Amino acid sequence: MAFENPSRQEIKAILESAGNIAIVGLSDKTDRTSYMIAHALQLRGYRIIPVNPMITEDILGDKTYARLKDIPEPVDIVNVFRRSEYTPEVAQEAVAIGAKVLWLQLGVFSEEANQIASGNGLKVIMDRCIKVEDAVTSPVRSR
Known part of the structure; x- marks a missing residue:
C-alpha cells in the first residue's frame, strides 16, 4: 500500500496539540530554509528544540x-531537515525518545523511515513543509 499523508484535519489536530518540536538539521545560518522555518514556528508560538x-x-x-x-524533555514532533537517506536513523531515534510524530520536510521521503516510525506508533508526514501546513490549517494560533 502506498504511503499517504494524514488528512489536513489530522495535520491540524497534530499541530494544535504540539508542544515541543525538535528540528533535526536546524542550521544556525539565517539564510537557510531550516532556520527561516524554525523562526517562523517560534513566532507562531511553537517551542522549537x-x-x-x-x-x-x-x-x-x-x-x-x-x-x-x-533532549531532556518530551518531544511531540520530530521535524527533519536531512536528506532522505539519513531519515531511517532519525526515525529510530524518534521512536526511542517516544516522539508522537515524524515529520519529513518538503522534498524528503523515505519508505523505510515511514515503516520504522509508523510501525512503532508514530504518525508520519512526509514531503510537506510544517510552516506551510501550519499556515493553511491554523491561520490564527494562540499560545
Whole structure:
C-alpha cells in the first residue's frame, strides 16, 4: 500500500496539540530554509528544540542538542531537515525518545523511515513543509 499523508484535519489536530518540536538539521545560518522555518514556528508560538551535532551554540535562543536522545524533555514532533537517506536513523531515534510524530520536510521521503516510525506508533508526514501546513490549517494560533 502506498504511503499517504494524514488528512489536513489530522495535520491540524497534530499541530494544535504540539508542544515541543525538535528540528533535526536546524542550521544556525539565517539564510537557510531550516532556520527561516524554525523562526517562523517560534513566532507562531511553537517551542522549537534545535538538533544538530555540528553546532554547539544556541540557535534562535534555544539550546542545541547533538542528538534527539540528548533532549531532556518530551518531544511531540520530530521535524527533519536531512536528506532522505539519513531519515531511517532519525526515525529510530524518534521512536526511542517516544516522539508522537515524524515529520519529513518538503522534498524528503523515505519508505523505510515511514515503516520504522509508523510501525512503532508514530504518525508520519512526509514531503510537506510544517510552516506551510501550519499556515493553511491554523491561520490564527494562540499560545
